[in-house]
Amino acid sequence: MSNIIIPIITGIVCLAVGVIIGFLYRKSVAEKEIGSAETEATRIINEAIKAGETKKRESILEAKDEIHKQRVEADRELKERRNETQQLERRLIQREEALDKKSDMLDRKNDDLNRQLDASQKEKEELERIKLEQVEKLEQIASMTRDEARDMLVQSIENEATHDAAVKLREINQRLKDESEQTAREIISTAIQRCAADQVSEATVSVVPLPNDEMKGRIIGREGRNIRTLETLTGVDLIIDDTPEAITLSSFDPVRREIARLALEKLIVDGRIHPARIEEMVDKARREVEQIIKSEGERATFETGIHGIHPELVKILGRLRYRTSYGQNVLQHSIEVAHIAGMMASELGLDPVPARRAGLLHDIGKAIDHEVEGSHVQIGVDLAKKYKESQPIIHAIEAHHGDVEAKTIVACLVQAADAISAARPGARRENLENYIKRLEKLESIANETPGVSGSFAIQAGREIRIIVNPEKVSDDKMVLLAREIAKKIENELDYPGQIKVNMVRETRAIDYAK
Numbered sequence: 001m002s003n004i005i006i007p008i009i010t011g012i013v014c015l016a017v018g019v020i021i022g023f024l025y026r027k028s029v030a031e032k033e034i035g036s037a038e039t040e041a042t043r044i045i046n047e048a049i050k051a052g053e054t055k056k057r058e059s060i061l062e063a064k065d066e067i068h069k070q071r072v073e074a075d076r077e078l079k080e081r082r083n084e085t086q087q088l089e090r091r092l093i094q095r096e097e098a099l100d101k102k103s104d105m106l107d108r109k110n111d112d113l114n115r116q117l118d119a120s121q122k123e124k125e126e127l128e129r130i131k132l133e134q135v136e137k138l139e140q141i142a143s144m145t146r147d148e149a150r151d152m153l154v155q156s157i158e159n160e161a162t163h164d165a166a167v168k169l170r171e172i173n174q175r176l177k178d179e180s181e182q183t184a185r186e187i188i189s190t191a192i193q194r195c196a197a198d199q200v201s202e203a204t205v206s207v208v209p210l211p212n213d214e215m216k217g218r219i220i221g222r223e224g225r226n227i228r229t230l231e232t233l234t235g236v237d238l239i240i241d242d243t244p245e246a247i248t249l250s251s252f253d254p255v256r257r258e259i260a261r262l263a264l265e266k267l268i269v270d271g272r273i274h275p276a277r278i279e280e281m282v283d284k285a286r287r288e289v290e291q292i293i294k295s296e297g298e299r300a301t302f303e304t305g306i307h308g309i310h311p312e313l314v315k316i317l318g319r320l321r322y323r324t325s326y327g328q329n330v331l332q333h334s335i336e337v338a339h340i341a342g343m344m345a346s347e348l349g350l351d352p353v354p355a356r357r358a359g360l361l362h363d364i365g366k367a368i369d370h371e372v373e374g375s376h377v378q379i380g381v382d383l384a385k386k387y388k389e390s391q392p393i394i395h396a397i398e399a400h401h402g403d404v405e406a407k408t409i410v411a412c413l414v415q416a417a418d419a420i421s422a423a424r425p426g427a428r429r430e431n432l433e434n435y436i437k438r439l440e441k442l443e444s445i446a447n448e449t450p451g452v453s454g455s456f457a458i459q460a461g462r463e464i465r466i467i468v469n470p471e472k473v474s475d476d477k478m479v480l481l482a483r484e485i486a487k488k489i490e491n492e493l494d495y496p497g498q499i500k501v502n503m504v505r506e507t508r509a510i511d512y513a514k
Contacts (some may be wrong), residue, residue: 142180201212206249236250259285263285293315297318298314301314303335303485338355338357344417378398395411396408442489
């Protein structure tokens with residue numbers, strides 16, 4: 001037992017000794033490492049201190065160099081500015097010297113001017129004295145005071161200026177008249193060139209062709225009952241004569257004549273001709289003509305570009321298709337007037353729509369003038385008012401024949417366009433002999449009046465220009481004389497529209513400069 005314990009104790013003792021020895025060794029090693037680390041740290045610190053001192057000295061040196069450079073630069077700039085200042089001072093001194101010299105020169109000139117002014121004042125006073133003496137001498141010679149001479153001179157100048165102004169005004173008026181006439185001719189010629197209208201000859205009869213002469217007997221009927229029925233229903237005279245294979249329809253109303261023509265043509269094609277069939281065909285033809293009238297009115301509004309016209313007024317407008325005036329179809333005439341008036345308005349820079357509208361409706365009264373009392377102008381005005389046309393359109397209708405004075409440009413354009421359309425060669429027919437006799441009678445009425453030296457019928461007989469003797473007829477008497485001639489014309493002549501009596505009294509003074 002003891003043999004076992006002793007080795008164990010010995011082992012433990014040895015182990016403890018080994019542990020102590022190891023601990024002591026590790027401690028000594030650690031102390032050495034700590035000592036070397038402190039030495040290294042001290043070295044590093046010393047080196048850092050030395051490096052910092054070196055950097056500090058370098059920075060101080062660099063700062064001193066920079067300060068030196070800035071000081072040198074500042075000294076240089078200060079020197080330059082000092083030089084510039086000195087140059088400016090020298091310039092200012094030079095300018096002051098120049099100004100002083102100029103001031104001295106101006107003072108000398110001022111003194112010279114004062115002396116000259118004094119001398120001129122003296123001369124002026126002397127001249128004024130001489131002038132007064134001359135005026136007094138002139139007054140004595142002319143036996144006229146100064147004020148009287150001045151008034152005479154002013155009056156002479158005024159008269160001369162008035163004369164020159166009158167001459168200039170006459171030249172201006174003449175030039176304006178020539179230019180306006182040329183412009184008007186250009187506008188009218190342009191409008192006419194741009195508008196072309198077909199011509200329809202006036203007719204009061206229509207001829208209906210027949211397939212054979214046997215058809216005449218069937219149209220007459222037993223004891224003439226068929227022809228009597230047709231004439232009674234249509235109000236048209238049927239002329240059945242020896243003309244082969246033709247029947248003539250005669251009526252002053254073109255609408256009734258057209259209804260009778262269509263009805264007769266339908267009866268001929270149908271072949272069944274008796275009173276009941278005639279009545280049926282007449283009603284059918286009447287509806288067809290009414291439809292044609294409506295279509296023609298719509299065509300006229302479409303062709304002229306006019307919209308918003310009352311439907312009843314469109315129908316009345318369409319009736320003009322069957323109305324003629326001196327051989328000219330009134331509907332075509334109205335369309336042509338609308339186009340011409342619109343073109344002239346465009347040439348003048350105005351809105352062409354009102355001009356075209358007034359031109360299209362200006363003769364609307366002719367559609368029913370055989371049914372209503374009054375002139376076609378008044379009838380047209382009443383129709384326009386009834387169907388709510390605007391006041392400018394109504395005025396243009398009322399003034400297109402000069403019954404009232406035209407107060408708007410649209411009315412003047414419609415007047416001109418109506419005259420252009422009616423006066424174109426071939427547009428209308430009139431008995432030349434009657435026309436010439438009417439103009440001769442118009443001039444003879446004027447020439448027979450005492451105090452009249454000559455007269456001229458112009459504007460197609462719508463104006464009579466009368467030249468009176470200024471020694472026998474005064475300005476006041478001219479008014480009475482014009483009224484007297486107008487009354488004679490009203491009593492002795494038949495004419496459409498109105499005739500303008502234009503009386504001229506002219507006094508001329510002629511002299512020659514030699």
